[in-house]
Amino acid sequence: MRRREFLKNLASVGPAIGLLAAGSKLNGYLYAAETEKQAQSVRLYGMGIDVDVCIGCGRCAVACKKENHVPQDPFFYRTWVERYVFSVDGELRVDSPNGGAEAFPPSGVPEKEKMKAYYVPKLCNQCSKPPCVQVCPVGATFQTKDGVVLIDPDYCIGCRYCIQACPYGARYLHPQRRVADKCTFCYHRIVRNMKPACVEVCPTSARIFGEPRKSNTPLWEFMRKHRLQVLKPNLRTEPKVYYNGIDSEVR
Amino acid sequence: MPAQVRRLIVLFAVAVAGFLIVRHFLLPESFGLHGHYRAKAVDLAASQAFEYAGHLACPECHEEVAALKSPSKHAEVACEACHGPSMSHVSDPAQNKPELPRARDRCGLCHYYEASRPAGFPQVDPARHGARAECVTCHNPHSPEMVQ
Numbered sequence: 001m002r003r004r005e006f007l008k009n010l011a012s013v014g015p016a017i018g019l020l021a022a023g024s025k026l027n028g029y030l031y032a033a034e035t036e037k038q039a040q041s042v043r044l045y046g047m048g049i050d051v052d053v054c055i056g057c058g059r060c061a062v063a064c065k066k067e068n069h070v071p072q073d074p075f076f077y078r079t080w081v082e083r084y085v086f087s088v089d090g091e092l093r094v095d096s097p098n099g100g101a102e103a104f105p106p107s108g109v110p111e112k113e114k115m116k117a118y119y120v121p122k123l124c125n126q127c128s129k130p131p132c133v134q135v136c137p138v139g140a141t142f143q144t145k146d147g148v149v150l151i152d153p154d155y156c157i158g159c160r161y162c163i164q165a166c167p168y169g170a171r172y173l174h175p176q177r178r179v180a181d182k183c184t185f186c187y188h189r190i191v192r193n194m195k196p197a198c199v200e201v202c203p204t205s206a207r208i209f210g211e212p213r214k215s216n217t218p219l220w221e222f223m224r225k226h227r228l229q230v231l232k233p234n235l236r237t238e239p240k241v242y243y244n245g246i247d248s249e250v251r
Numbered sequence: 252m253p254a255q256v257r258r259l260i261v262l263f264a265v266a267v268a269g270f271l272i273v274r275h276f277l278l279p280e281s282f283g284l285h286g287h288y289r290a291k292a293v294d295l296a297a298s299q300a301f302e303y304a305g306h307l308a309c310p311e312c313h314e315e316v317a318a319l320k321s322p323s324k325h326a327e328v329a330c331e332a333c334h335g336p337s338m339s340h341v342s343d344p345a346q347n348k349p350e351l352p353r354a355r356d357r358c359g360l361c362h363y364y365e366a367s368r369p370a371g372f373p374q375v376d377p378a379r380h381g382a383r384a385e386c387v388t389c390h391n392p393h394s395p396e397m398v399q
Binding site: 005009052053054055056057058059063066067068083084085102103104106107109111114117118119139140141142143144145150151152153154155184187188189191194195197200201202203204205 | 252256260279282285286287288289292293295296297298299300301302303305306325327328329331332335336359360361363365366367368369372
């Protein structure tokens with residue numbers, strides 16, 4: 001066959017394949033960038049964490065486990081609280097006994113040696129560019145249009161790749177269901193205009209939930225009045241959990 | 252068109268059709284509607300049941316407690332922070348009662364002295380304060396600045 005004929009034939013076959021592809025909605029997910037879709041979305045959820053007022057009572061960690069039926073064992077958490085104690089000699093001690101769920105016993109650092117100390121609540125950072133989603137081999141973890149990273153428990157194969165990929169240690173393998181699990185920002189609550197359980201019970205309003213792009217909301221006020229940081233900004237994951245009052249040692 | 256090319260085209264068409272058919276049966280329903288995931292998984296996440304009823308639910312019945320609490324230092328503390336998840340209580344108040352914590356250590360979760368807590372937050376040394384009595388013997392938890 002001459003080249004011209006071959007190209008002609010190709011031109012006649014091309015549209016047929018194109019039709020098939022359109023029929024099966026191939027293009028819908030093969031080519032549409034998720035970030036593009038997110039930009040069109042009206043809602044985008046985020047959380048502010050005011051470390052200056054966190055008292056380390058651990059009510060958030062307890063409420064999260066109850067709301068989302070997280071296993072009670074002391075190594076499965078969707079959210080937990082860490083204590084950072086800086087000594088005068090420059091040493092840093094970080095601990096989180098049972099995720100802070102029973103508050104914190106005395107740190108053991110004598111008052112005279114203590115330079116400063118504070119609590120840091122941790123949870124899934126709901127990254128705008130989530131490494132966990134990137135590595136999932138089956139599309140069981142994904143970002144919704146409103147920017148929340150979710151897990152499809154019926155489709156997850158429990159390969160734990162995402163647990164390895166998360167730079168914040170926010171994921172765990174559910175011991176009974178054998179699928180990955182993590183904070184969803186209490187997706188079932190927020191879509192009904194309720195606060196996530198951890199935000200609901202926080203007695204000092206150290207957690208502020210809302211839409212970072214929306215003005216005149218508590219989250220917006222928090223973001224406006226404080227100098228904010230995200231965890232591990234060098235990884236360019238673009239978290240949507242914003243911290244006030246932490247040192248670079250907090251990662 | 253030479254016969255061998257025609258055969259190749261037919262073979263190719265069969266392979267593509269076969270791929271599309273197999274793919275159709277392997278892909279779960281609603282996969283790919285919004286992205287590389289099952290669109291129904293979003294509905295699944297959104298359909299989870301509540302355990303915490305939220306701070307707006309309680310004053311609908313417990314007006315007097317809300318009135319006592321709102322000018323107090325505990326105004327911003329949600330009822331469920333101490334009383335625990337109360338969705339079951341809201342749906343059937345007679346059958347399901349929320350927690351009623353009275354133990355000293357429960358108040359201590361927030362109010363025992365710990366060096367890492369922010370300065371100015373009201374804290375007590377449990378060894379020296381209150382002679383090991385239950386906090387509620389002197390303080391009303393809904394209006395804690397009152398000492399009875």
